[in-house]
Amino acid sequence: MDGAAATRAPRTVGVVWGLLVLNTLGSAGAVTIVPLPRSVIQVVTMGALVGAFALALAVNLRLRVRPSAYVLLLSLLVVASVIASVNLEAGLGALFRCARLALFVSTLWLLSRWWDGGLTFVRHHIRMYFFVLGSVAAGLAVSPGAALPDLYGGRLVGALWPLTPPQIGQYAAVIIGLTVLLVLGRRTDRASAVVVIVPSLVLLALTHTRTATLGLIIGLVLAIGSLFLTSAAARRFFGWAVVCATVGAVAFASALQSWFLRGQTEENFSSLTGRAKVWDALLAAPRTTSEQVFGMGLGDKSFGGLPIDNSWLAVYNEQGLIGVTLVAAVVLVLGGVALLRPPSLQRACAIFLISYCGIASYTEAGLGDASPYLLHLAVAASLLAVPAQAAPVPSPDVPRRRTARRAPRRSEVS
Template sequence: MDGASIRGGLPGGADTTGTESGTEPSSTGTPKAVWIVWALLGLNTLGSAGKTIVTLPRSLIQMATMGALVAAFALALVLNLRLRIRPSAFVFLLTLLLVPSVISSMHLEVGLGALFRCFRLTLFVGTLWLLSRWWDGSLTFVRYHIRMYFAVLGSVAAGLVISPGTAMPEYYGGRLVGALWPLTPPQIGQYSAVIIGLTVLLLLGRRATGASAALIIVPTFVLLAMTHTRTATIGLLIGLVLAIGSLVLTSAAARRFFTWSVLCATVAAVAFASALQTWFMRGQDKESFSNLTGRAKVWDALLAEPRSVPEKVFGVGLGDKSFGGLPIDNSWLAVYNEQGLIGVVLVAAIIIVLGGVALLRPPSLQRACAIFLISYVAISSYTEAGLGDASPYLLHLALAASLLATPAEATPLAPPAVARRGIPRRARNREVT
């Protein structure tokens, strides 16, 4: 997928959809190497556990992902040697989140790995600060995001073709996993949902042609269906409803899409009710479904665990987002366990600040994309962990922050003295006033 295809549409024409502001920020000053930095950040947040066609040692995968983060920081530093950054409440709050992370990790209750994770989070936040120089409210980083995760899903599709048995193992109930790079069904579902949502919005905003959008949406939707990931599907639907709803009053295309989507969803719900229910239940009984596949039991045990006052305030240190050997699978409880109540307050502040800024912005395509990302992450946080550490969810929110950034105003240049010599004094006085 090249940049031209996703930028397709009617550039320079009149805005008949209400999604173009007419003064869209220009991203011509963004170096192309920034795309490499963003891709390296994405590589750092990929998974590192699971069976693949060719067995990859977990230490080797972790070395590759950590090396990607170090390379991202180094390249961002080279591109921004003067350390020019833009004020960002999002990155500032992430920086504050480092405080409880370091304080709790210094006790080494979860081992030296906690300090390593603090170092990783510090590099991640530092790279975002360096990239903030190019956050101008344009769609540049949206295209980076789509290309990056579409490439990841390309490796998932390749693994499915090469070894269907490895890509859809029995221990995951036949759900799609990464066979070339270890990726779990929730991860693949997350990437698929984000790509589909952003591409739909670009199509509505006439920043992508119908053919290029279909080339992305159709195969990605197939992969999403094969993961049987309920959280990603619900997040996609609700996120799109909120994002398109923010454009309904100003965009005729959004109104038409919303109307047809509701109609088609109603027909599909009636015609394929049984198939949809089977897909949604994934062969689980009502008890397993009600306790969220065992998640509720882990959550109850975590909340019932006796804690000292420092542990309640600062947490026990950055870990692997598990409790008692089982995954927590809830961002808020994971943050509470590892970074304490201070971490929970800071993460809540991040969501509230980004959501509040998005609501205060005038209707635009950038605002709609930001609303989609924020709402998707907020919904996913209930059954997925990652808001307190370097993760794809923080990368999604960083993209939202870049979309909500106000473009830097250009300083007008004074007319050259040579060009002013022939202007009479009276005319120059009028020019100044």
């Protein structure tokens, strides 16, 4: 029974990971071709989380988990979130979000049994988000007008599932970066990589998402840099990338500038599309000492009806300085462990994911609640886990020959 369960576990773990991805897609976004009530989407996403936990528990009934500083810090963040939410300043929804976060972290604990420093979860991550991007591409093919609405300035959105341009850009950038690293590490063939990278690059370009693009570029530079001294393929790729980037920047300078500015005015661009005004108002709002330390409870990552779009300020608003400290500890611990590991493909993938999340945290919220960013960091934690040592196989008992005792010599007796 145990052997069969262990054989089925990898496939089931992939299903669990897919359900976690579905749970973190969110319920707010663009208008879809077939209108989907938000209540229906929330039932689907929460049902996916409950299903993920149930499946993870089914394949790990003995509750075998691996020590993980990452999941431990998330568990402490759950406690801080509950303390911040019990006063109900953010309403009953805050306690519901705490329960969701607790179930999310519990599922990660159950999955930690298979965190062995391998690339299993990297492959699950790429497959699941490539499937999500496939639904975006299908929506674009079925209804280009709905997928490129004027409401979002002609940027690509999810026409079948309500996904915003930053979400699509994030998913595309992450799987592009991971696939490039797998190619450099010779863990996938080039044909399969092209199938993933080329469509994802097109979708990323159509989203006009600057944060995802910068996160992809900087994350890959840091990840490939970690392989520079040990991988000839990484050195060749880095050299060709510099040449192509230089030529492209010179030849398409005006087009790149137009894409980067997205038709915004200088004032709108300097205020980060209005984000800075929300940030200033949030920091200037009066708070009690309790609200500063513990926050106001898990909310919808908004302030004054406007999205905060900054992980650190969102955590400060909802989980206080304690939450900010715990999230900072998550990033610093993962980053520190990655730097201490010897050069390897797994280390490079972890550095890419940690770097991307760190860069995106400036203009996107999500590090303090169940989100794709916590899944990215969970993959990084699985890559940095020390492989479990296999238990030694006991040798079969071999009957010993009985040997006649040698009679002691007279000198020995004396």
